[in-house]
Amino acid sequence: MTGWLHDTWQWLLAVFGPVALALVVGLVAVLVWVQVNALFLVWLERKVAAHIQLRIGPKEVGPFGLLQTVVDGIKLVSKELITPRPANWVLFVLSPLLVFTPVLLPFLVLPFAPSLPLRDLNVGLMLIFAFSGLNVLAILMGGWASNNKYALLGAIRSVAQNVAYEIPLLLSAMSVVIMAGSLRLGDIVAAQEGMWFVVYQPVAAILYLVGATAETNRAPFDIPEAESELVAGFHTEYSGMRFGLFFLAEYTNMFVVASVAITLFFGGWRGPFLPGVWWFLLKVYLLIFVVMWVRWTFPRLRFDQLMNFAWKYMIPIALLNLLVTALVMKLVG
Amino acid sequence: MTPVMAHYIRPEVIAYACFGLVLLLVFAGALIAVIPKNIIYNVFGLATSLIGVAGLFIFLGSEFLAMMEVLIYVGAIAIAIVFAIMLSQPMHLQIPPRWRPKVIFSLVVSAVVFVSFGVLVAHTDWQAAAVRGGSWQVRRLGELLLTRYELAFELISLVLLVAIIGAIITAAALGRAQAGREEEEA
Numbered sequence: 001m002t003g004w005l006h007d008t009w010q011w012l013l014a015v016f017g018p019v020a021l022a023l024v025v026g027l028v029a030v031l032v033w034v035q036v037n038a039l040f041l042v043w044l045e046r047k048v049a050a051h052i053q054l055r056i057g058p059k060e061v062g063p064f065g066l067l068q069t070v071v072d073g074i075k076l077v078s079k080e081l082i083t084p085r086p087a088n089w090v091l092f093v094l095s096p097l098l099v100f101t102p103v104l105l106p107f108l109v110l111p112f113a114p115s116l117p118l119r120d121l122n123v124g125l126m127l128i129f130a131f132s133g134l135n136v137l138a139i140l141m142g143g144w145a146s147n148n149k150y151a152l153l154g155a156i157r158s159v160a161q162n163v164a165y166e167i168p169l170l171l172s173a174m175s176v177v178i179m180a181g182s183l184r185l186g187d188i189v190a191a192q193e194g195m196w197f198v199v200y201q202p203v204a205a206i207l208y209l210v211g212a213t214a215e216t217n218r219a220p221f222d223i224p225e226a227e228s229e230l231v232a233g234f235h236t237e238y239s240g241m242r243f244g245l246f247f248l249a250e251y252t253n254m255f256v257v258a259s260v261a262i263t264l265f266f267g268g269w270r271g272p273f274l275p276g277v278w279w280f281l282l283k284v285y286l287l288i289f290v291v292m293w294v295r296w297t298f299p300r301l302r303f304d305q306l307m308n309f310a311w312k313y314m315i316p317i318a319l320l321n322l323l324v325t326a327l328v329m330k331l332v333g
Numbered sequence: 334m335t336p337v338m339a340h341y342i343r344p345e346v347i348a349y350a351c352f353g354l355v356l357l358l359v360f361a362g363a364l365i366a367v368i369p370k371n372i373i374y375n376v377f378g379l380a381t382s383l384i385g386v387a388g389l390f391i392f393l394g395s396e397f398l399a400m401m402e403v404l405i406y407v408g409a410i411a412i413a414i415v416f417a418i419m420l421s422q423p424m425h426l427q428i429p430p431r432w433r434p435k436v437i438f439s440l441v442v443s444a445v446v447f448v449s450f451g452v453l454v455a456h457t458d459w460q461a462a463a464v465r466g467g468s469w470q471v472r473r474l475g476e477l478l479l480t481r482y483e484l485a486f487e488l489i490s491l492v493l494l495v496a497i498i499g500a501i502i503t504a505a506a507l508g509r510a511q512a513g514r515e516e517e518e519a
Binding site: 017020023091121122123126127129130132133134136137140141144152159160163166183 | 470
């Protein structure tokens with residue numbers, strides 16, 4: 001049965017060589033994972049929302065409605081791609097592609113299990129934070145190129161929010177880096193051998209989670225795409241799979257942000273009995289569930305409230321936390 | 334069966350291809366940053382070019398600097414520029430033609446900069462990073478910034494501090510003036 005599979009693999013290995021084959025297989029694996037993860041998260045989101053609102057949610061297509069999002073995905077793919085006439089064509093098409101790139105890159109360095117990061121770079125954490133900035137640039141590009149006031153307003157809000165919340169996010173991650181003494185994600189997990197960092201750094205953990213919710217544009221921080229004010233915010237004019245790419249990027253980003261939180265504060269793949277990768281996925285989806293729970297519980301805040309909260313409370317607290325961490329590490333270690 | 338394609342797809346070949354791609358990003362981005370008249374294109378061109386520069390840092394062996402380049406220049410500065418442009422000028426208006434003396438002046442300045450950098454590059458005795466030795470990891474960079482280059486580090490901080498205070502004063506003064514005008518109108 002697997003004979004022909006083995007033969008094909010050997011043939012491919014012989015013709016293309018191990019380097020090219022590893023590249024292609026790795027890329028395909030990440031892309032498939034991104035799709036499956038997004039389909040599952042959309043289903044989970046609808047189920048969680050439904051149960052919080054005392055409904056049942058999707059249940060017709062497949063067991064527990066699991067195939068509902070697959071059907072929705074097929075619908076999205078088959079829809080027409082509309083480009084509005086006054087839109088700036090080049091940037092309008094480029095934006096959904098650009099928004100998708102930065103969410104793929106973190107999969108290079110995420111430590112799913114002790115031996116599983118594709119490449120354990122010594123600046124892994126910085127890679128993830130650096131490329132999350134591209135996301136904002138892409139949103140801005142799409143919002144501007146749509147030539148639509150709702151899209152532009154959404155894009156401007158998104159940038160203001162992301163710029164504000166990225167600072168406490170980075171500062172809280174830095175206090176963990178000071179404790180672990182490394183920017184390599186593998187080292188950070190290794191440093192949590194005895195105790196998870198959430199115990200030593202509760203303030204940083206809370207700051208990180210709040211900042212991460214804002215970075216992924218989720219309620220109560222969903223002002224860039226606030227349905228009741230801005231139609232759909234920056235992706236108002238997008239249809240079909242271009243809209244689908246924004247959607248995929250958003251849900252993949254959720255996974256990435258939750259994975260980083262797990263790696264920084266909740267011990268990464270560490271856990272008894274099960275292999276590391278199961279613990280990692282379990283923790284990540286548990287955290288995503290909490291984020292969804294928050295989304296369907298709290299109302300959206302006003303724009304000025306969000307800005308004040310970030311600049312006047314979160315950033316000073318994060319700075320103070322970083323200072324105290326550095327002092328304590330100097331005195332103790 | 335002979336390894337046909339494997340002969341061509343080797344790590345060195347991929348590295349060369351990537352280096353070509355990085356160079357393309359740098360030069361294409363730089364051209365987009367100056368040639369089109371639409372200022373939004375210029376900023377995105379600048380961002381492209383800076384991502385290319387980050388790639389050059391990776392080829393020089395400093396992944397940390399590369400990440401910093403992306404984080405600071407693409408993630409913060411390019412976005413701040415786009416943001417400022419969007420808030421300052423209605424983009425749907427006709428873009429005015431370029432003022433000829435300005436174009437000529439910019440050409441002269443660029444030529445002077447290009448020639449002086451060219452002379453510098455030609456007269457420097459370049460050594461490969463491996464030959465020059467020393468580790469360029471994060472720890473070493475941090476130590477150098479706080480010892481040998483402390484003065485430069487502090488001066489840059491001072492410049493940033495001045496800029497921030499200036500921005501706050503400008504915003505506060507403007508806000509107060511506007512509030513005063515609104516009161517008068519009411």
